[in-house]
Amino acid sequence: MAKRQKIDIAVIMATAISLFVLLIVPVDNSAKLIPYIAVYLLIGYEILFKAGRNILSGEIFDENFLMSIATIGAFAIAEYPEAVSVMLFYRVGEFFQDYVLDKSRKSISDLVDIKQDYANVEVNGELIKKDPHNIKVGDIIYVKPGERIPLDGVVIEGSSSLDASALTGESMPKDVSKGDSVLSGCINLSGLLTVKVEKPYTDSTASKILELVEYASAKKARTEKFITRFARIYTPVVVFAAAFLAVLPPLLIQDASFKDWIHRALIFLVVSCPCALVISIPLGFFGGIGRASKRGILVKGGNYLENMAMVDTMVFDKTGTLTEGTFEVTQIVPRNSTKEELLRVSAHAEGFSNHPIAESIIKVYGKEPDTRKVRNVEEIAGHGIKALLDGELILVGNDKLMEKHGIKYGRVDKIGTVVHAAKGSVYLGYIVISDKIKIDTKGAVESLKREGVHNLVMLTGDSERTAVHVAKEVGIRKVYSSLLPQDKVSIVEKLLAEMGKKKTLVFVGDGMNDAPVLMRADVGIAMGALGSDSAIEAADIVIMDDKPSKIPEAVQIAKKTVRIVKQNITIALFVKILVLLLGAFGFANMWAAVFADVGVSIITILNAVRIYKGY
Amino acid sequence: MRKTLTLQNLGCASCADKMERRINKIDGVISASISFAAQKLFLEVEEGKFEKIVEKAQQVCRKIEPDCRIVY
Numbered sequence: 001m002a003k004r005q006k007i008d009i010a011v012i013m014a015t016a017i018s019l020f021v022l023l024i025v026p027v028d029n030s031a032k033l034i035p036y037i038a039v040y041l042l043i044g045y046e047i048l049f050k051a052g053r054n055i056l057s058g059e060i061f062d063e064n065f066l067m068s069i070a071t072i073g074a075f076a077i078a079e080y081p082e083a084v085s086v087m088l089f090y091r092v093g094e095f096f097q098d099y100v101l102d103k104s105r106k107s108i109s110d111l112v113d114i115k116q117d118y119a120n121v122e123v124n125g126e127l128i129k130k131d132p133h134n135i136k137v138g139d140i141i142y143v144k145p146g147e148r149i150p151l152d153g154v155v156i157e158g159s160s161s162l163d164a165s166a167l168t169g170e171s172m173p174k175d176v177s178k179g180d181s182v183l184s185g186c187i188n189l190s191g192l193l194t195v196k197v198e199k200p201y202t203d204s205t206a207s208k209i210l211e212l213v214e215y216a217s218a219k220k221a222r223t224e225k226f227i228t229r230f231a232r233i234y235t236p237v238v239v240f241a242a243a244f245l246a247v248l249p250p251l252l253i254q255d256a257s258f259k260d261w262i263h264r265a266l267i268f269l270v271v272s273c274p275c276a277l278v279i280s281i282p283l284g285f286f287g288g289i290g291r292a293s294k295r296g297i298l299v300k301g302g303n304y305l306e307n308m309a310m311v312d313t314m315v316f317d318k319t320g321t322l323t324e325g326t327f328e329v330t331q332i333v334p335r336n337s338t339k340e341e342l343l344r345v346s347a348h349a350e351g352f353s354n355h356p357i358a359e360s361i362i363k364v365y366g367k368e369p370d371t372r373k374v375r376n377v378e379e380i381a382g383h384g385i386k387a388l389l390d391g392e393l394i395l396v397g398n399d400k401l402m403e404k405h406g407i408k409y410g411r412v413d414k415i416g417t418v419v420h421a422a423k424g425s426v427y428l429g430y431i432v433i434s435d436k437i438k439i440d441t442k443g444a445v446e447s448l449k450r451e452g453v454h455n456l457v458m459l460t461g462d463s464e465r466t467a468v469h470v471a472k473e474v475g476i477r478k479v480y481s482s483l484l485p486q487d488k489v490s491i492v493e494k495l496l497a498e499m500g501k502k503k504t505l506v507f508v509g510d511g512m513n514d515a516p517v518l519m520r521a522d523v524g525i526a527m528g529a530l531g532s533d534s535a536i537e538a539a540d541i542v543i544m545d546d547k548p549s550k551i552p553e554a555v556q557i558a559k560k561t562v563r564i565v566k567q568n569i570t571i572a573l574f575v576k577i578l579v580l581l582l583g584a585f586g587f588a589n590m591w592a593a594v595f596a597d598v599g600v601s602i603i604t605i606l607n608a609v610r611i612y613k614g615y
Numbered sequence: 616m617r618k619t620l621t622l623q624n625l626g627c628a629s630c631a632d633k634m635e636r637r638i639n640k641i642d643g644v645i646s647a648s649i650s651f652a653a654q655k656l657f658l659e660v661e662e663g664k665f666e667k668i669v670e671k672a673q674q675v676c677r678k679i680e681p682d683c684r685i686v687y
Contacts, residue, residue: 050681057678063627098626105652214619217650218657228632235629278628279651286652 008095015043015088023081036080044071044087061235063273070269074590077259086270086590093598097279100605104283108290108612112213114166114185114206116148132201143193149184152204157194162186167205167530168545169296183530185209205530212300212536213293217286219301223565227281231274238580242268245584260586267583270593276572280604281565287611288561294612296544297554304540307522308558312503313495314453314551317488317517318460318467320510321527322474322548323435327360330416331432335409342429346421348374349385349396357417357433384419395422402427415469417462434466437473440549445475447552451559457495459488488517496520508551511535511542525551561611568604575600616665620656622649624682634683637675643668656685 018039022032041048044067051064059065067090074083118129120142127142132150135141143149145160159177164170164186173189176182182195185206201207246265250256285302292299299305319325334342343365350358351369362369375388383404384397395401396419402409407422409430416434420427445456457478460467467481480491496505504522511518511526515538518524526539528546536542543550579596582588625631631651638647638656643664648657660668669685676683 053681054679059633059679062630105654108652211619214653214655215657217653217655218648220648231629231632274629275627278632282628282650282652286650 005095005099008091011043012088012092012095015039015084015091018042019081019084019088022084029078029080032080036084037075040071040075040080040084040087043084043091044068047087047090061239063275066235066239066269066272070266070590070593073262073266073269077262079263079590082590086594089591089594090270090598093594093602097275097598097601097605100602100609101279101283104287104605104609104612108287111290111294111612112210114148115210116150116184116206119150120144120147135197135201137197137200139197141195141197143188143195145188145190145192147188148206149182149186149188149193149195150204150206151195151197151201152184152199153182153195153197155180155182155193156196158192160191160193161189163189164530165296167209167296169294169550170545170547208533208536209293209298212298212542213289216289216299216301217282219303220282221285221302221306221565223306223562223569224281224285224302227274227277227569231278234274235272238268238272241580242266242272263590264583264586267588267590267593268580270590271576271579271583271596273597275597276576276601276604277569279601280568280572280608283605284561284565284568284608284611287608288557291561291612292541292554292557295550295553295557297550297557298536298542298544299554299558300540300542304523305558305561307504308506308541308555309562310502310504311453311506311523311555311558312499313455313457313505314448315457315459315492315495315505315507315517315521316476317507317509317514318458318462318470319435320512320546321508322441322458322476323437323470325356325435325510327356327417327433327435329360329364329431330434331414332364332429333412333431334429336426337423337428342421342431345389345394345423345428346396346419346431348389349377349387349394349421352377353379353385357419360433361419361431389423392424396420413465415466417466435470437470438546438548440547441474444548444551447549448555449475451552451555453555457491459483459491461485485513485516488514489520492517492520496522508548510546511538514538525554564607564611568607571607572600572604616662617657617659618665618687620658620669620685620687622654622656622676623684623686625649625651625654625680626682627680630679630683633679634672634676637679638672641668641671641675647672 022035047064048068051068054062054064071083071087119132119135120127121130135151155176155178157178161173161175163173166185167183184204242265245268246262249261250258285305288305289299316322332339332342347362347365348369350361351371351374373390377387379385383401387394395405402420407427409420409427412418412430414432416432418430418432420430422428456476458471458476459480461483462481464481467479471479492507499505506523506525507517507521508525508527509518511529512535518538523541524539525541525543526535527543529535529542530544541554575596579588579592628651631649635647635649638644643661645659673685676685
């Protein structure tokens with residue numbers, strides 16, 4: 001405990017005891033004035049001092065000032081015990097409020113603390129710890145078992161398994177050995193790793209993620225902005241109401257005493273601080289962002305949590321989001337040739353391409369295509385490849401390519417991408433390549449429906465048949481297929497126009513080629529973004545690994561955050577308005593007022609804690 | 616340039632709002648945002664004016680909350 005807190009506790013205890021003694025000593029109240037003032041100054045000097053200093057620098061309406069006026073006012077109407085006890089409970093409340101606030105700030109920061117603050121380097125045959133800021137690209141560092149990797153790099157010696165849960169939220173260890181890239185923030189579980197640094201500390205993954213999460217609190221949620229604006233007018237309004245209450249009724253109403261109405265006005269002053277609202281709401285969004293990042297979901301601002309909680313339509317890009325995005329040859333069907341010949345021709349045509357489809361064909365071919373045999377390679381966009389293999393014309397591509405060159409082929413109605421091949425004018429057959437649906441896609445879609453997201457849409461550049469097949473398999477009804485990249489934006493715009501107000505559209509993609517759509521949607525989510533700066537840049541919410549199950553989780557966290565934030569607004573406003581009303585009609589005392597101020601503040605902070613604690 | 620600074624002893628949430636509004640009015644500040652929960656000040660300022668602006672921002676904060684310090 002800090003020294004300051006110890007002093008606070010001592011002052012609070014001393015005041016409580018003195019107050020108790022003063023209350024039970026059987027002397028006339030007026031004789032106690034001097035001791036009461038002494039006790040009051042003990043507990044209140046700090047508040048009074050701050051209030052005075054702030055007035056001198058032109059700051060009125062701050063909570064110190066309001067508290068000072070309220071308690072001095074209580075003295076003026078001879079309510080000595082009340083003056084002291086209000087100041088006492090205010091201090092107790094503030095003490096707990098600061099304590100709880102500090103604790104929750106710290107535990108949220110711990111949630112996202114994935115940096116390692118030293119790196120092991122070898123100097124004269126000995127390992128010493130060095131500040132990672134001073135490590136340069138190309139330096140060699142050593143990561144011992146149990147340590148976090150401080151900087152991004154490549155393993156040059158040793159093998160181990162890594163726990164990447166700080167980055168992805170998944171604790172499944174990943175094996176690494178010589179030649180593998182490793183990211184900062186991962187924990188080395190078993191063996192000593194020698195790593196050649198590839199990125200400076202500030203550009204390494206852990207620093208980037210931390211920066212992003214911190215920066216997220218700069219983008220305030222609409223609720224947060226609204227509450228801040230509300231607080232700006234709330235305090236002056238209540239203070240003026242107090243002024244009227246103190247003066248007008250005693251003048252207008254017969255038999256009304258100044259003392260009674262001033263007492264009521266003082267209650268107003270105590271309730272006029274908007275603290276409960278302005279503390280707990282930003283803390284709630286901060287907690288939501290922290291909780292999400294612990295699960296490998298980076299949210300770039302409180303406003304995106306809000307939008308996510310109102311999701312009505314969720315649009316998915318198919319390839320790489322719902323499906324693995326890694327293609328596999330599922331069928332090889334030769335016509336007028338053999339399987340080997342069909343593969344050989346196709347693999348040689350695709351030999352110059354690094355498209356996933358080409359890679360999958362070459363993988364099945366099993367050998368490196370001999371590229372010296374291939375001449376005049378021509379890639380025709382939207383059709384396929386035309387080339388000369390051993391001087392003979394070869395064509396490898398889709399239906400359009402075959403038709404263009406007058407090749408007689410049979411239309412194939414299969415799920416997946418169909419690649420035809422022809423040599424000269426002879427049709428050789430076709431190869432079917434398909435993409436696997438991710439294992440947790442179906443479960444994710446079901447969870448989303450349970451969360452009330454019923455309007456699920458899938459977009460893809462693939463053929464209708466493939467698209468419908470995938471959509472049916474995972475449980476999505478609305479499908480748009482055979483799309484060009486620019487079509488995706490117009491479809492999202494159309495869907496946005498169809499939606500009601502207070503509802504939002506979320507787009508989920510892999511963040512590579514869909515930046516325009518990510519921007520256009522109310523919330524753009526990029527998946528599998530670990531290690532891809534461009535995807536992280538383009539999206540509003542970034543899912544570090546490529547698990548679709550993180551999407552319903554993000555919706556849950558967003559909804560919970562918004563629900564608790566709304567609860568807190570309701571609690572705070574309800575109690576404050578209730579106490580104001582009761583106070584105005586003479587049914588509330590100053591104690592109730594202190595509760596409505598710091599008491600409610602503590603309750604709402606504790607309620608906000610539930611967001612990142614997960615219950 | 617963009618810079619994230621820590622605000623020590625930021626105790627009052629309404630004060631954070633006041634500081635944010637006044638720092639935004641400092642000459643050369645493109646945008647300033649204070650997160651009360653994270654105790655951070657996010658500054659975007661015109662090139663070359665950073666030092667001066669931080670000094671002024673520090674004055675603003677101290678005026679509103681005398682114990683508040685900007686650290687970076």
